[in-house]
Amino acid sequence: MSEGFVSRGFRGRRRQTDDRLPPGQYLVEGFPVLSAGPTPRTPLDEWDFSISGEVDEPKRWTWEDFQALPSEEITRDIHCVTKWSKLGTAWEGVSIDTLLEGVETAAEHVLAFCDGGYTTNLPLEDVTGGRAWIAYAHDGKPLEPEHGGPARLLVPHLYFWKSAKWVRGLQLTTYDIPGFWESLGYHNYGDPWREQRYWGD
Amino acid sequence: MDERRLDGNAVGGLLGEVFTFEVTMAEAACDRCGTVAHVGETMAYVTEIGTVVRCARCDNALIRIAQNPRGYFLDLRGVSYLRF
Numbered sequence: 001m002s003e004g005f006v007s008r009g010f011r012g013r014r015r016q017t018d019d020r021l022p023p024g025q026y027l028v029e030g031f032p033v034l035s036a037g038p039t040p041r042t043p044l045d046e047w048d049f050s051i052s053g054e055v056d057e058p059k060r061w062t063w064e065d066f067q068a069l070p071s072e073e074i075t076r077d078i079h080c081v082t083k084w085s086k087l088g089t090a091w092e093g094v095s096i097d098t099l100l101e102g103v104e105t106a107a108e109h110v111l112a113f114c115d116g117g118y119t120t121n122l123p124l125e126d127v128t129g130g131r132a133w134i135a136y137a138h139d140g141k142p143l144e145p146e147h148g149g150p151a152r153l154l155v156p157h158l159y160f161w162k163s164a165k166w167v168r169g170l171q172l173t174t175y176d177i178p179g180f181w182e183s184l185g186y187h188n189y190g191d192p193w194r195e196q197r198y199w200g201d
Numbered sequence: 202m203d204e205r206r207l208d209g210n211a212v213g214g215l216l217g218e219v220f221t222f223e224v225t226m227a228e229a230a231c232d233r234c235g236t237v238a239h240v241g242e243t244m245a246y247v248t249e250i251g252t253v254v255r256c257a258r259c260d261n262a263l264i265r266i267a268q269n270p271r272g273y274f275l276d277l278r279g280v281s282y283l284r285f
Contacts, residue, residue: 035246035248036248037255082249117260161250181251183276184266184267184269185269186267186269198270200271
């Protein structure tokens with residue numbers, strides 16, 4: 001390869017990219033799929049999303065109700081605990097803030113539950129304040145089942161196992177319930193910038 | 202003190218006998234649908250994060266295994282019993 005290939009511009013871009021890459025991560029262009037079970041195929045007319053647990057009144061939306069909620073376009077970098085990162089992924093979905101509007105709760109934790117039995121736990125404050133969404137489109141197209149469609153949780157500031165595929169609801173709790181991977185040695189919080197992959201990190 | 206209440210080390214011998222069986226030949230009962238099948242007849246999903254062994258009939262997670270720097274984690278919550 002000629003010397004000219006490593007132009008100043010190229011180095012500059014690399015540096016900018018590295019700034020966006022948490023420790024121990026590498027960049028991918030594709031979108032790897034990691035599933036520990038069959039891909040659920042819930043018909044949209046049977047799909048619903050619910051807010052339950054420590055709330056005055058549980059809430060529930062059908063697919064049709066959900067589509068009528070105000071949606072947002074979201075562009076974020078995502079980081080998988082298996083060490084791949086993907087920059088500038090584009091999503092569309094409903095902010096959890098919108099779903100929790102008017103919900104009175106003493107809860108400090110949420111447990112996301114999903115078709116197929118997957119769960120993941122998060123502090124309530126990490127899914128509010130414009131930091132988490134229920135996403136139903138990716139790259140301008142309906143979210144494919146293998147990537148969690150019809151809808152997945154999107155919490156891009158934490159490792160991507162927290163962004164539960166095939167999500168069907170959030171259970172609000174006053175105590176913390178470790179989820180599917182969190183109970184098997186994976187970090188309870190999962191901040192990629194602090195490289196919180198495993199217990200004790 | 203109840204004389205039947207013993208230190209766990211007292212069953213070290215028994216547990217040592219139990220945990221030597223050929224696991225794929227053991228029968229596992231699904232705690233969701235009740236299906237009993239040899240572990241070798243179930244469905245395994247192997248990922249970089251961990252492995253999930255599922256009931257071939259209802260896809261319930263029978264056995265979950267993670268192998269990471271914190272050790273091996275074995276979760277048998279989805280199995281109501283193993284017979285071997």
